[in-house]
Amino acid sequence: MSNEEFGPSPTAPSTLSSDAPSAAASAVPSDLVEAALRAARKRGAAVADVPMQAIAQEAGVSRSTLLRRLGGVRHALDEAVRAAGVDPGGQKPVRERAVEAGAALISSDGLAALSLERVAAAAECSVHSLYAVFGSRDGMTQAIFERYGPFVNIETILATHPGDLRSTVRRVYAHLAEVVALEPRVLPAILAEVLARPGDEATQALASHMVPRLYASIGEWLSAEVAAGRVRDLPLIALIHQMSNPLLMHLLLRPALELVPDLKLPSVEEMCEAFAEAFVHAVELPGP
CATH class of the missing domain: 1.10.357.10 (Tetracycline Repressor, domain 2)
Incomplete structure (x- = not known):
């Protein structure tokens, strides 16, 4: 799953900030920050693109325990990683990724091949996220046509x-x-x-x-x-x-x-x- 599924995250700045970390970031235990960095290195991805489940496994806790220790929001971990001197990165919003992935599927395989499941796999998000953004497959198709x-x-x-x-x-x-x-x-x-x-x-x-x-x-x-x-x-x-x-x-x-x-x-x-x-x-x- 992508970080959009755990609530909105603030836009990451292009350069690391020298300001003091927020209270939420300061409250994140250092072992969770280290676990997130290890999980990112293993996947060769930005921290913000690592699923919460993978970070939880690296930290040796359940996903629900991880979320509880983060105060229920993903962006606290991203801020803590940034405060540690590492840019957490991040993907494009789900809507943009899905529209681009859906357009590529239509172009290569035709409109009949378009499905929420295939788009979710290509866009690296969940089907639930697509329903939340577009409402239905038809809504997603219309968004693709509006764009292209x-x-x-x-x-x-x-x-x-x-x-x-x-x-x-x-x-x-x-x-x-x-x-x-x-x-x-x-x-x-x-x-x-x-x-x-x-x-x-x-x-x-x-x-x-x-x-x-x-x-x-x-x-x-x-x-x-x-x-x-x-x-x-x-x-x-x-x-x-x-x-x-x-x-x-x-x-x-x-x-x-x-x-x-x-x-x-x-x-x-x-x-x-x-x-x-x-x-x-x-x-x-x-x-x-």
């Missing part, structure tokens, strides 16, 4: 666009190209899962999160463009697909196309420009 998906930055682009259809579409396309190429390849893996298993429970749960975001971002912007008389009044889903699908399909197929002998592809930037021009030409209404 396109919507957050696209919403920013659309909220700050200068009112010019062509330049806004170009900016959205440039960001979409970055997200598709981003490692780990979360968006391509998720789209592959949607196409292969549209009725899967995990796919449906993610779609119930993605589709409203799509309508709330690109959909609302296109509706405003239609209302302003700048874009043809087509069914909204048709406008959304016409804007996103041609470029997205090219970006998803591009890694395979680049391996075809003697096939010379334009650059990604040139393709974004070409698809932007095609979309604007198809939907833009002439000015007054």
Whole structure:
């Protein structure tokens, strides 16, 4: 287990402090500090990353006894180690570790392979910690997509666009190209899962999160463009697909196309420009 499971710890400073140790740190017996340092050396890890059970075993006591001698909180031991002149270190928060581990799993094995147990093992935390942070597997999946998906930055682009259809579409396309190429390849893996298993429970749960975001971002912007008389009044889903699908399909197929002998592809930037021009030409209404 990680130290997040024993209550929050204060952020460790980048350099050792010369201040006097806190009362909690001063109350930690020296034998426990030495046990923590020995356990860390044996594991080749920072003290803050050593499970409490391992420290208890090194000290020759039970885990409950160790916690009682520490006053029930892990950070007292970390502070005592720091007061002894050793930086206890520490891992990233559980949420960040889990999102990164989950993204790598989706990229390598697909959305169906994502489970709380596999993420907990990769992130070096407990399943209970993941439930506490995300609430459920679906909550964790949504957090991963928020981090590695396109919507957050696209919403920013659309909220700050200068009112010019062509330049806004170009900016959205440039960001979409970055997200598709981003490692780990979360968006391509998720789209592959949607196409292969549209009725899967995990796919449906993610779609119930993605589709409203799509309508709330690109959909609302296109509706405003239609209302302003700048874009043809087509069914909204048709406008959304016409804007996103041609470029997205090219970006998803591009890694395979680049391996075809003697096939010379334009650059990604040139393709974004070409698809932007095609979309604007198809939907833009002439000015007054």
